[in-house]
Amino acid sequence: MTRFDHLFQHGLEELAEQGRLRTPRSLQPGVDGLLEKEDGTVLVDFSSNDYLGLRAHPLLRERALVWAERYGAGSGASRLVTGTAPGMVALEARLAALKGMEAACIFSSGWQANATLVPALAQLSLAATGAAPTLIVDKFIHASLYHGCAAAGVRPVRFRHNDMEHLESLLQKADGPGLKIILTESVFSMDGDRADMAALGALARRYGAFLCVDEAHATGILGADGKGLADGQADLIIGTFSKALGGMGAFIASSSPVCRWLVNKGSGYIYSTAPSPLVLGAVDAALDLLPDLDATRDRVAGLAERFRQHMRQAGLETGPSSTQIVPVVVGSERTALTLSRMVEDAGFLAIAIRPPTVPPGGCRLRVVLHGNHTEAQVDQLAQVLKDAVSQCAAMGFA
Numbered sequence: 001m002t003r004f005d006h007l008f009q010h011g012l013e014e015l016a017e018q019g020r021l022r023t024p025r026s027l028q029p030g031v032d033g034l035l036e037k038e039d040g041t042v043l044v045d046f047s048s049n050d051y052l053g054l055r056a057h058p059l060l061r062e063r064a065l066v067w068a069e070r071y072g073a074g075s076g077a078s079r080l081v082t083g084t085a086p087g088m089v090a091l092e093a094r095l096a097a098l099k100g101m102e103a104a105c106i107f108s109s110g111w112q113a114n115a116t117l118v119p120a121l122a123q124l125s126l127a128a129t130g131a132a133p134t135l136i137v138d139k140f141i142h143a144s145l146y147h148g149c150a151a152a153g154v155r156p157v158r159f160r161h162n163d164m165e166h167l168e169s170l171l172q173k174a175d176g177p178g179l180k181i182i183l184t185e186s187v188f189s190m191d192g193d194r195a196d197m198a199a200l201g202a203l204a205r206r207y208g209a210f211l212c213v214d215e216a217h218a219t220g221i222l223g224a225d226g227k228g229l230a231d232g233q234a235d236l237i238i239g240t241f242s243k244a245l246g247g248m249g250a251f252i253a254s255s256s257p258v259c260r261w262l263v264n265k266g267s268g269y270i271y272s273t274a275p276s277p278l279v280l281g282a283v284d285a286a287l288d289l290l291p292d293l294d295a296t297r298d299r300v301a302g303l304a305e306r307f308r309q310h311m312r313q314a315g316l317e318t319g320p321s322s323t324q325i326v327p328v329v330v331g332s333e334r335t336a337l338t339l340s341r342m343v344e345d346a347g348f349l350a351i352a353i354r355p356p357t358v359p360p361g362g363c364r365l366r367v368v369l370h371g372n373h374t375e376a377q378v379d380q381l382a383q384v385l386k387d388a389v390s391q392c393a394a395m396g397f398a
């Protein structure tokens with residue numbers, strides 16, 4: 001107990017009143033992507049980002065143990081002290097090759113990579129031009145990139161989501177001496193839609209802007225061999241191990257000078273212990289598997305389209321989704337939470353996503369398709385959801 005608990009209690013009560021209180025709960029991962037609740041009930045996971053079902057793959061588990069045997073369970077220090085094992089250097093070269101870049105640096109999480117990247121780029125702008133950069137960002141970029149902007153002390157200029165005309169008009173107006181930097185994603189995590197990479201690349205080249213693309217939700221699952229969508233267009237790519245690659249951590253791939261700058265100026269690289277060899281071993285195994293997973297990637301795409309069709313036929317809103325992430329947008333917190341609970345009662349985990357993760361009024365069930373789902377499971381979820389929506393409508397929910 002602290003002397004300040006009443007203040008925290010009050011804040012929590014306010015969140016609960018708004019339907020925005022969040023509480024982690026224990027779920028035991030089982031076979032084929034199933035999850036077991038504490039009461040023993042089993043749920044089909046339609047929420048995690050384990051798109052290829054790799055997190056429990058035997059090869060990843062085995063390689064994790066091999067790397068732990070070889071390098072230890074922890075890294076012992078920051079990369080620049082004693083945290084850079086030979087396997088990690090080789091892994092960085094493999095990641096750079098995956099993204100068609102010269103070099104890569106590994107971070108402990110995607111959040112950390114993004115929060116580190118933006119201040120490091122801002123320092124480069126200051127060093128090179130004497131002025132802060134103009135950060136031009138898609139309105140829907142991940143919270144960690146916004147955090148990076150705040151840590152850099154630069155207020156970003158936002159373009160309307162995926163609106164290339166708006167981006168161009170902002171690039172035209174950006175006439176300060178600092179670097180122009182575009183921050184966006186190739187696949188957006190809450191809508192499952194894609195950016196127009198060719199258009200972004202062309203604009204970045206035309207206006208001399210440095211294009212950074214977060215490929216957290218494309219790496220491993222989209223593009224040839226799972227290399228993502230930013231191929232050849234971006235100056236810098238962020239990829240995560242935490243989604244399709246079944247592990248945790250992240251990397252930034254770019255040219256050698258850019259990566260060397262991050263090694264020297266990236267706060268989350270310099271002042272944080274290097275990621276665990278265990279996890280990096282698993283990632284190394286995932287990279288071995290990626291080229292042979294075309295059939296799984298096609299299956300996931302097919303299942304996602306099947307689910308979207310079900311939703312469209314029922315008149316439900318899936319927005320611009322064209323990937324393995326399919327939002328079912330329902331509006332209010334109350335509706336999203338009720339639907340999620342009803343779906344869970346029928347054996348499916350489809351978590352309600354609420355503000356601030358999505359804009360007010362845009363609450364949704366974020367349905368995520370995986371390689372280990374069956375068509376029957378997708379059809380069942382769709383039916384359960386349609387029935388639940390009808391029941392909510394009958395109860396007069398907005």
Ligand SMILES: Cc1ncc(COP(=O)(O)O)c(C=O)c1O
Pocket residue numbers: 109110111112114142144185189214216217240241242248249250
């Ligand atoms: C687009 C995007 N970037 C970065 C991250 C953060 O990655 P991590 O979970 O590895 O911290 C996420 C995670 O949800 C994300 O959706």
